[in-house]
Structures are given as C-alpha cells and as structure tokens.
Amino acid sequence: MKRITKSIASTTAALLCLAGCAGANKAAQPAPAPLAQAATEVKDAVQLVNGVAITRAEIERATRVLLSQSGAPQQLPPDAMQKASQAALDQLTMAELLYQEAAKIEIKDLDQQVEKKIAESKALYPNPDAFEEALKGSGLTVAEMTRNARKSIMINTFIEKRFASKVEVTDAEAQKFYQENQEKYFTRPENARASHILVKVDDKLTAEQKQQAKEKAEALLKRVKGGEDFAAVAKTESGCPSATVGGDLGTFGRGQMVPPFEKAVFAMKPGEISSVVESQFGFHIIKLVEKHEAGKVSYEEAKTKIFEYLKAERVRKEVTSFVDELKSKAKITRV
Template sequence: MKRITKSIASSTAALLCLAGCAGANKAAIPAPAPQAQAAEVKEAVQFVNGVAITRADVERASRVILSQGGSHQKNSQEKMKQAAQTALDQLTTAELLYQEAAKIEIKDLDQQVEKKIAETKALYPSPAAFEQALKGSGLTVEEMTRNTRKTIAINTFIEERFASKTEVSDADTQKFYQEGLDKYFTKPESARASHILVKTDEKMTPEEKQKAREKAEALLKRVKGGEDFAAVAKAESGCPSATVGGDLGSFGRGQMVPSFEKAVFDMKPGEISSVVESQFGFHIIKLVEKHEAGKVSYDEAKAKIVEYLKAEKVRQAVMSFVDELKSKAKITRV
C-alpha cells in the first residue's frame, strides 16, 4: 500500500512542480520595474510568447532537480546539463500554463498569497532564519511573493479546467485493484509494542552491566506484579519513547535489532517479555498488537486508488493541453 501512496505523491508532486516553477519574469501583478524587465531580457535564455526565462531561473530550478536526486556526490557535467534542460522544459511549461491561468479571475488571490507566505515563514524559528533561507535560494521576498501568486493561479486553473471535471469510475478502481493486487496491495507482518529500556554501553564494567540487568529484572517484577507499564516506562525507561509510556508504534520485521524483533514476534498481544538484551541495553517489552501479513482489501484501498487514478488523468490532460499550447506558442531560444 505504501508503494501506491508514493506513486500518488509523485504524480501530485509533478503537477505542483509545474506550478511552483512558474517563471517570475512576466510583467504581471505586481509588475516588475522597467529596469528589472531590461535585466531579465539581457539574462534571458528563452522567450515564451515574449516572456523571458532567465539563466538565474534555470540555475535555481536545476539545483532543485539535482537535490531531488538524493546524491550528495559532485554532479557530473552531463547530469548538470540534463538537469538544466529539464528545468528549462518545466519553466516553459509552467509559463505557458500561467499565461492561460492569468485569464481567469481569482477573487481572493491576495488573501491566498498572504496566507501561503505566512505559512512558509512559520516553518522557520525566526524572521532572520527565514531571510537567510530565502537568500540561500537566490530569491527576494518580492520574487517569492510573485512566484507564489503565479503558483496559486496555475493550481486554481488546473483545478477548475481539469481536476473538477475528472471522474474515476468504480470499474476503473476495481480494474486497478485486481491488476495491482500482488504489487501494491500487500501488507507485511507487523506489530505494535512498548518497552522499558535500561541503557548500557560498551564502556561499562561487568559490574555496572550486571547492576543494569538487576535493575531491569526489578522493573520486570514490578510490571509483572501489576504496576502500570506506561507509568513505569515514563519514570524509568532510558529510551526517548519514555515520554509516551514506552510506545514504539507499529513496525515490521527488519526494523528492530534481531533480539528485540525475535522477542516481539514470538509473543502474543498483551504479553510482557522476560528481560531482553541488545546492544542498547536491557529491554522489557509489552506486545500491544500483532498483524499477520496479508492483502489490503478493496474497501481499504479504494480512496487511495481513486486519488491516484484521478491525479494521473489530470496529469495526462494537462500535458496534452501543454502540447497544444506549445504548438501555437512562439518559443525562442536565445
């Protein structure tokens, strides 16, 4: 199920990327100063119906594309060249969409822009941190505001022109579910557990380690005797999960250290383990629930399938529309 969720996110991100990369160089509201327009023309690498896409635009978008690749190594010249071409293609597409979006009226556009900017600023601990991040991205507040305005306009246009008119039938979702049953709709064996940890480390003497074990045995005796497990975990556990009563949430096989995992999957819900040793120390584990591997039912998966199929239909419709716009547009490479 995680894989289809990831696919949904990728499809949605593709549309948002097109919107987010909208060129910041059109004389829109607020209009750039004449000097800025002249500078943009001088730095242009391409014109889309007379609107400049600048070298700075391409370089900024290229950095985003390269960072999404997940590689921390130095990028090759070929990879940088490919990223620059992808960036230019995305900026061109976004500019064409914005030129269409600018034709529709969005009554609360100013309020939406203000809200989005405020939400972005709230992600940073201080105004200075926000300014620093903005500077690092090579944007001014004015450019960010203008780009946000264009992004909202494009998203609104896509919603009104395509998404609101796109439907997914039950037959479509049923077909996708049946064809993807083995690939997408499986759920692995999983468990939810809480634990109390008495920490140890490699610097401890045998005597200190023995005392840690004895403490764990004493805590085990308390919870086996009826004391509330979560309360003991909050008071005694050396794991950060102590703040939530030792709750580790749900996890599957391969996510915990072997000795811990074996103890968990050998238990029945409600059981408390004996003291379990790992490289982190001594654990007392309470199994909350356990689920066998199996299939995700159609009813469970349907909402995600509808979301995915709708996003795909919208993406395809938008791309077809963009191809039509490109066939009519005047696009000049400098």
C-alpha cells in the same frame, strides 16, 4: 502502498513546485510582458516563452528541485546534469504556458490565498530567523517567494477548474486497477508511525554534559507520562526538526531508523510511551502512534488513494496534451 502514494504526488507536485521556481525575476502580471521588454530587462535569460524570460538562475533552482524530488545527488556527471537541466527547462516552459493561461481567469481571494500559503511556510520553522535563513539558502527573497506562491496558486486553480473538476473515476475502474496491481502496489511491509522528543548530544560534549542531557530527557519523560500533551512538549523541547509538527516522524519500516530507536518502536504497543532511548543522536522519548504487520492492503484501505491516483493520471495526461497544443501556437525562442 507507499509506491502508489509516491506516484500520486509525482504526477502533480513537480509541475506546481517548478511553477514557483519560475518568475522570480518578474512580478505577477495579468498578461505576459512584451518581447522587447523581456529581452532587454532580463540579462540572464535563456529562453523566451511568448516574450517572458526563463532565466539561468531559475533553471538552476528548478534542476535542484527535480534532483531532490527524484532522490538523485545534486552533483552529477556533465551529461546527466545537462539532461536534468533540460528537463527542468521543459517543466518551466510548461509552467509558464499554464501561468499565461491562468492569468486570463479570475481567481477570487487570490491575495488571501497567497498570504495563507506564506504563513504556512513560515509556520514550518521554529522562529522567524530560521525561516529567513532557510529562504536565504534557497536563493530567494521574501518578495520572490511571494510572487512564486502566487504563480503556483494561479496554475493550481486553473488546472482544477479546467481539468480536475471535470474528471470522474468510477468504482468499477478503481476495483479493476486494484485487482490488476495487487502485487505491485498493495502489499505492505511491517511498519510503524511514531513521534519522538529528542535531547541532542554530540561527540563534543563532556561526560558531565551528556549526563545533564540524559537527566533533561528523564525530566521530559516524567512530564509526558504525567499527562502533558506529547506534541506540545515536543514542539517546545525537542531538538529534532520534527519538533515543528509535534515530533511526528510519519510512517517508516524496519531498517529506516537507527537500531536502538527501531528496536524500541517495534517492541511497543500503539499509544505507549517509551523509556529514554539512547542513540548516536542523543536521548529519545518515543510515542508509538500505530503499527501494522506485514500483509496485503485491502481495497477499502486503498480505495481513496486509488481514486486520487487514477484522477491525477488523467489530469496529467490532459494537461500534457493541452500544453502540447499551447506550445504549437506559442513563440518559444532560445536566447
């Protein structure tokens, strides 16, 4: 089932993510900039799309995004890296053409949508300094991130209005897909979903410091066993990045977590809170949210994902065809 979920994400996420990678050097505009202006003002331009520059920095950033999404290492042999960069440029060109079309339609409450998206991004970090540090690491300023968010929202809205809102999938089509792909998509290995609170330790700590960390974990265990909200305690006390989402680790199967953690999780019942579990990362307090035995996923369980997948595939094909048409009419030049 995870495979079909991944497929759904990959049909739409890459383009919208790359839409945010482009345009960092230019403010959002109601129409593309003139050719002469783009050529003279953007010094590291690699390609012009109807006069709007795609820069080397944007291509490098987009390449990192593509490699990350595909699970590939960030450092590849030269020929493979060249192919990845070309794929990124192709996606950026696609995004720019869609953005130019999106700029022609009115989008209500666009500023508010942008503000909401930025606020959601900031909320993923424990404090403003952590957000600024992450932004700095990505090579973006707040202003650039805001412009990128605007562009992404505009493209997303355009795709929804022009294509997605008109695509329909019938129950018969969904059932046919389910029957033809049961072995490929609709088998489920044993898996669990859990949250945890982590008191971190490392090799540099003394024996006394490790004991203090364990005692802190025991104290936190008493709090959650005593009725305090697990997610709230995780948000304020956990040393894991998952603290921002209340300690939620999502769904995982066997072999994906360190052995002590896995052993504890798969021995628990949903709703249970473990005793303190020690691993190389520190001391964990685990709450099992749900657990599923290996088996087939029923049609009713899979139905929503199937509809999403079939719709996303149709939208992707229509958008690709539309962009091909735009390319045939566009002026695209390498600099």
